[in-house]
Amino acid sequence: MEILRVENLTKVYGSSDTRVTALDGVSFSVEKGEFVAIIGPSGSGKSTLLHILGGVDRPSGGKVFIDGTDVYSLDETRLAIFRRRQIGLIYQFYNLIPVLNVEENIALPTLLDGQKVDKAHMNEILTTLSLEDRVKHLPNQLSGGQQQRVSIGRALINSPALVLADEPTGNLDSKTSREIVELLKISNKRYNQTLVMITHDQSIANQADRIIRIVDGHVAELGAGRAS
Numbered sequence: 458m459e460i461l462r463v464e465n466l467t468k469v470y471g472s473s474d475t476r477v478t479a480l481d482g483v484s485f486s487v488e489k490g491e492f493v494a495i496i497g498p499s500g501s502g503k504s505t506l507l508h509i510l511g512g513v514d515r516p517s518g519g520k521v522f523i524d525g526t527d528v529y530s531l532d533e534t535r536l537a538i539f540r541r542r543q544i545g546l547i548y549q550f551y552n553l554i555p556v557l558n559v560e561e562n563i564a565l566p567t568l569l570d571g572q573k574v575d576k577a578h579m580n581e582i583l584t585t586l587s588l589e590d591r592v593k594h595l596p597n598q599l600s601g602g603q604q605q606r607v608s609i610g611r612a613l614i615n616s617p618a619l620v621l622a623d624e625p626t627g628n629l630d631s632k633t634s635r636e637i638v639e640l641l642k643i644s645n646k647r648y649n650q651t652l653v654m655i656t657h658d659q660s661i662a663n664q665a666d667r668i669i670r671i672v673d674g675h676v677a678e679l680g681a682g683r684a685s
């Protein structure tokens with residue numbers, strides 16, 4: 458089943474002498490449960506693409522369909538709700554709320570949505586991420602790897618259709634990076650969750666079902682990952 462379809466996306470930043478075409482006609486689709494790695498040189502448009510997939514940054518042209526919804530046909534209010542329910546975002550620098558503890562940071566998308574957190578689901582996430590003994594800690598009391606695990610929990614709490622990760626291991630040592638990728642793969646397989654991850658690390662990209670290479674705002678190559 459197709460969960461994500463991108464049609465002829467374009468993104469232009471600035472105007473006249475500051476004009477940059479960051480995306481220039483990007484099309485692809487992703488099946489439910491797939492793990493797709495996005496690779497490509499710095500400045501090629503990867504983060505711009507991920508932000509557009511995540512409902513964060515409007516494209517200049519083209520369409521994004523997530524689970525059948527034409528994302529940018531939604532008004533801002535509906536888009537914000539759709540984003541909280543259907544998209545989990547993971548960043549290189551965690552973006553946790555410093556005054557909220559581990560459990561509160563993970564619960565945030567559910568609480569913002571006016572829903573109650575399911576205790577069993579929260580406990581399962583804390584256990585999967587080995588954060589059971591850090592529930593009341595604040596972000597600055599955690600190591601980098603632990604903070605990234607919290608941000609993964611926050612991305613998973615609403616069981617979104619799509620998990621998007623922008624260089625999630627970019628700030629971590631290689632051992633911690635491997636652990637984080639293993640956790641993302643576990644949630645990808647265990648919950649049949651779709652994962653799209655930007656990475657500079659070829660050994661991580663090789664673990665994906667498929668690799669999409671972006672060069673100069675184009676899809677340069679749709680390569681096979683571990684399937685090959």
Ligand code: ADP
Nearest residue numbers: 470471477479498499500501502503504505506
């Ligand atoms: P990547 O993630 O592959 O490094 P980006 O998507 O960050 O690439 O950037 C693609 C191009 O768009 C670059 O030339 C960058 O300078 C430009 N760009 C990115 N974000 C902005 C912005 N907010 N305003 C203007 N130009 C931007």
Ligand code: ADP
Nearest residue numbers: 591594595596597598599600601602603630633
């Ligand atoms: P790592 O080995 O992953 O780099 P650290 O050396 O940063 O981890 O931290 C080791 C342990 O100490 C972690 O379990 C973390 O929760 C705890 N810790 C780190 N910094 C603090 C802090 N400022 N306050 C309380 N606990 C901390």
